Amino acid sequence: MRLIHASSLLLSEFIGDQIPEYVILSHTWGSEELSLQDFQGGKGTDRTGFAKIKHCCTQALKDGFEWAWVDTCCIDKTNNAELSEAINSMYQWYRNSSICYAYLEDVPDTPDSSDISSAFARSRWFLRGWTLQELMAPPIVEFYNSNWVEIGTKSSLRNDISAITGISIVALWGDSMSSYSVAEKMSWASMRTTTRVEDKAYCLMGLFGINMPLLYGEGNAAFRRLQEEILKVEDDTTIFAWTALYDSPGYFAQSPADFGDFRGRPDLLPSKGNRGHLTNSTEDIPPPTITNRGLKVTLMMRRADRGSNRTCLAILYWVGTFSESDSAWEGGPASPDGLSAVCIYMEQHQFDKTSFVRVYPETVRVVPTNKHHTFRWTHLYLSKGLSQQSRLRATELGSVEFSITGTTISPDIEGVYPLDNWRLDTTPTLFAHQSGSSAAQAGAILVKGRSMGYFLIFFGMRDRAPWCRVERIPESVGLSEFGTNQVVVRIMSNGRIREDAGDRHTERGAIQVAAAIKRAPTSPDGRIRHRLHVTFEPSMP
Helix, strand or coil, rough: EEECCCCCCCCCCHHHHHCCCCEEEEECCCCCCCHHHHHHHCCCCCHHHHHHHHHHHHHHHHCCCEEEEEECCCCCCCCCCHHHHHHHHHHHHHHHCCEEECCCCCCCCCCHHHHHHHHHHCCHHHCCCHHHHHHHCCCCCCEEECCCCEEEEECCCHHHHHCCCCCHHHCCCCHEEEEEEEEHHHHCCCCCCCCCCCCHHHHHHHHCCCCCCCCCCCCHHHHHHHHHHHHHHHHCCHHHCCCCCCCCCCCCCHHHHHHHHHHHCHHHCCCCCCCCHHHHCCCCCCCCCEEEEEEEEEEEEECCCCCCCCCEEEEEEEECCCCCCCCEEECCCCCCCEEEEEEEEECCCCCCCCEECCCCCCCEEEEEHHHHHHHEEEEEEEEECCCCHHHHHHHCEEEEEEECCCCCCCCCEEEEHHHHEEEEECCEEEEEECCCCCCHEEEEEEEEECCCCCCEEEEEEEEEEEEEEEEECCCHHHHHHHHHHHHHHHHHHHHCCCCCCCCEEEEECCEEEEEEEEECCCCCCCCCCEEEEEEEEEEEC
């Protein structure tokens, strides 16, 4: 461990029992930080990063300490082995410090305490991933404003910090991290961000007592690896109780943000020290293990009241009295014994009765335990691949916003398919079925303007890409006899869908009709959207 001598500002290295008492700095990085090489070479003494180091050492001397540690200049970040060792050791370094100075450079030095309180709550320090362990690990944390004037301590400000972070006061007091469920600790990080995507996982290793190698460049795989390591040491099924609007590839969450429902909500979690369904069972249940077939786990299951006949509910753990209106948490009142079962939806594989996949990841279900007799213990494998539902959703049209323009021609919408999902408002929108049927992958709109005749605009999805096509429809198909919309339905029902046009197509004749379909931004509720635009113009002579 490399430490700064607070008086001379020289670096020294210590190993094991030789490490002296030291103070440690917690801060958010800026653009003028000093590296180890800068600090040793005497460079950058005019930067704000150097001023931070100097003020930290000055405060250490005031408090009677001779040594200080600052992450910017005490780690050789050009040495991958040293960087990996430092990040794996960092939680313990903060834990073993005599005092942690939390420097909040965006909190001004002002005599108005209300302004300080407001700026304190808005500080970037509470939104960074790495500062979570820097808050939780040290026994003593002192907060300083931009001018290094003390604001208070973790103890004196515990009520404010709890309200800001969603972390319970008992946990802030220094209660053992092993007392808290995986989901609760993940929720503490759900609102925090990191510059590099891998650091979403690496900054949480100490909180879970995990050591693993750093592989910058692996992206979201780092967070999956973290969860795999947690499962090796924690028999805690709350790790599977995440919710997300996207289709997650498997049984693990993609980010700490997926545990945001638990932030400040102890009623959604098992009581402290009571994690997983095992506490309510006399069965000898093996812990979850990862195999080449997926996650091998034993859960209580029953058929669900939604989805296909292969959709099931699986109990993850038990909670006390439940009262929740959040749409992500479905459920009613608790059973008379005051307990409810927290469940997720899974779908059984069509040909392998022991294999399941997570479905409806946006939802967690709560079931009163007076109905738990319908559940049965099941040994299963939870696949890490996409469910059939997820694969279909990944390729579906979602909603298609339709628009028509023409300089001299005013075409009208005469018929649509699917009929039951058509909505006309400021922007005509065709909502494709969400069930994953073939109808969800194709639609049609019949348009006509004055004497130009009828045109059918086909559109759909193929190989994850949208396509569209324009075809002239002659009167001989029975438009007048059957009605325009009935003809559209009859054409589509007979499978007349030609997908050889790509995402642009033009039908020429006396009238030139051009169609184009493009992917649009995902809706706020996470649904896929496309835009289909059609233009009608007289053909050039």
